[in-house]
Amino acid sequence: MDGNRASRATKIARFVAVFIALLAIQIGFGSYGVIYTKLAKGAKTTALVFCFYRDAGCTPVLFLAAYVAERRILFIKTKGEFLLFFIMGFFGMFINQFSYIQGVVFTTPDTASMFQSLIPVLVVIIAILVRNEPFPKIRTKTGLAKLLGILFATVGALVMAYAKQNAKNKSDADKNLTQPTWYGYLFLVSNITCTAGWIVVQKKFIFNRMDSRFREYPINTTAWTYFSGAVCMGFASIYYAEKPSAFAIENHNVIFCLLYAVFITSAMCYMLITWCNMQVNSSFVTATWPLQVLFCAILSYIVLGEVMVALQIVGGLMIIGALLAVTWSSYTEQMYLQNKQPSLECHVEDEDPLLYAE
Numbered sequence: 001m002d003g004n005r006a007s008r009a010t011k012i013a014r015f016v017a018v019f020i021a022l023l024a025i026q027i028g029f030g031s032y033g034v035i036y037t038k039l040a041k042g043a044k045t046t047a048l049v050f051c052f053y054r055d056a057g058c059t060p061v062l063f064l065a066a067y068v069a070e071r072r073i074l075f076i077k078t079k080g081e082f083l084l085f086f087i088m089g090f091f092g093m094f095i096n097q098f099s100y101i102q103g104v105v106f107t108t109p110d111t112a113s114m115f116q117s118l119i120p121v122l123v124v125i126i127a128i129l130v131r132n133e134p135f136p137k138i139r140t141k142t143g144l145a146k147l148l149g150i151l152f153a154t155v156g157a158l159v160m161a162y163a164k165q166n167a168k169n170k171s172d173a174d175k176n177l178t179q180p181t182w183y184g185y186l187f188l189v190s191n192i193t194c195t196a197g198w199i200v201v202q203k204k205f206i207f208n209r210m211d212s213r214f215r216e217y218p219i220n221t222t223a224w225t226y227f228s229g230a231v232c233m234g235f236a237s238i239y240y241a242e243k244p245s246a247f248a249i250e251n252h253n254v255i256f257c258l259l260y261a262v263f264i265t266s267a268m269c270y271m272l273i274t275w276c277n278m279q280v281n282s283s284f285v286t287a288t289w290p291l292q293v294l295f296c297a298i299l300s301y302i303v304l305g306e307v308m309v310a311l312q313i314v315g316g317l318m319i320i321g322a323l324l325a326v327t328w329s330s331y332t333e334q335m336y337l338q339n340k341q342p343s344l345e346c347h348v349e350d351e352d353p354l355l356y357a358e
Contacts, residue, residue: 015331018279021272022288028269030295033113034303035260046246047101052237053249053258055093055230058266062223065271074213074220081213084205089228092198097229098236099191106184113293115188117157120150120286122196127282132204142329149326150287156318157290160297163311198225199273199282207278218274226270284330290319 067073076082104112127133137143206212206221214221241247249255276285294316301308 014279018276019327021276022285023291025269025272025276026288026291027295028264030292031299032261032265033296034299035257046237046241047105048098048233048240049237049247050254050258050261051097051101052230052233054261054266055097055226055233057258057262058270059223059227059230061262061267062219062226062271065267066217066219066223070217070219072217072220073223074217076224077213084201085224085228088198088201088225089230090232091194092201093226093229094232094236096191096194096198097233099187099194103184103188103191106181106187111161111184112188112191113296114158114161115192117154117161117290117293119192119196119289120283121154122192123199123286124150124283126196126200127203130200130204132200132208133281133283142332145325146283146329146333149322149324149329150283152322153287153290153319153326156315156322157293159315159318160293160312161315163309163315166311196286199277199286202274203277203282216278218278219271222271222274226266280330284326287326287330288323291323294319 063073076085100112103115124133124136128135136147138147202221202225206214209215214224237247249258273285297308297312297316
């Protein structure tokens with residue numbers, strides 16, 4: 001009896017740790033835009049070069065963290081592993097970040113934040129299509145709470161982002177602003193699709209595979225993914241930079257912002273995303289994504305003095321209420337699965353053997 005209580009307490013503690021980690025991720029992401037606006041807005045540093053420095057600086061940090069925390073650095077040994085990490089690095093890091101940059105350039109930051117709110121819905125759809133997760137059972141309380149929670153959280157984030165953009169449009173009505181373009185929207189669709197795909201692929205081919213060498217090493221997984229993305233970003237930066245001077249950073253505020261991006265937004269947040277993806281299903285990992293808009297609005301109010309309109313507050317309350325429902329649903333499902341199985345592992349189906357061929 002005492003053993004069962006201790007086991008249940010351990011499971012609850014692990015779930016709480018995952019939830020706290022997910023909150024930390026969204027605080028890290030949400031504060032990044034505020035810090036960049038406060039310190040580096042208007043700097044002449046090319047956005048693509050900035051991302052290259054961010055990825056190149058983050059990669060050794062991740063490998064060092066893997067060596068310290070996981071006590072080893074796993075090396076890629078098979079063609080399947082090379083292909084898998086190249087795909088995750090190319091699409092999950094390089095195309096993801098490049099599309100986001102171009103999306104912000106050709107639309108607006110507020111439009112980009114609205115698209116980010118759609119990631120949880122995309123993850124659920126992709127996870128169901130590739131049979132990573134079953135379709136939520138809407139006839140049960142947990143299934144209905146999960147489905148409606150994700151939808152309401154997404155709607156709440158969209159409401160907040162729309163309210164902020166609408167308020168800015170009114171205040172800037174007399175200014176000659178660049179209007180969003182259709183290819184800007186395409187870049188943002190590419191961004192959120194790559195993000196959702198990376199999370200689902202990571203879950204399916206690493207953490208749901210019993211024969212994966214990286215299955216219990218989330219930091220090594222993140223490091224090799226970032227390494228692949230940094231290499232692609234480096235080649236793209238060299239190609240697009242017309243002069244060597246484009247790689248120079250003249251503003252010291254940009255350096256402070258870059259350090260935050262390397263250690264917090266990249267290293268800490270992506271490590272935690274991977275670790276959480278190892279512990280729980282992907283839909284719960286991304287269900288907290290709409291909080292990014294909420295935390296960004298709160299920090300903008302505190303740091304930048306931006307006023308929150310009533311519609312933003314309504315959207316924020318929708319996000320909080322919806323995520324409480326998703327959390328309850330995921331907690332109930334996890335406790336049920338763990339009572340049936342000794343670990344958090346999901347059912348693993350037979351995968352394509354060609355992906356892991358020597």
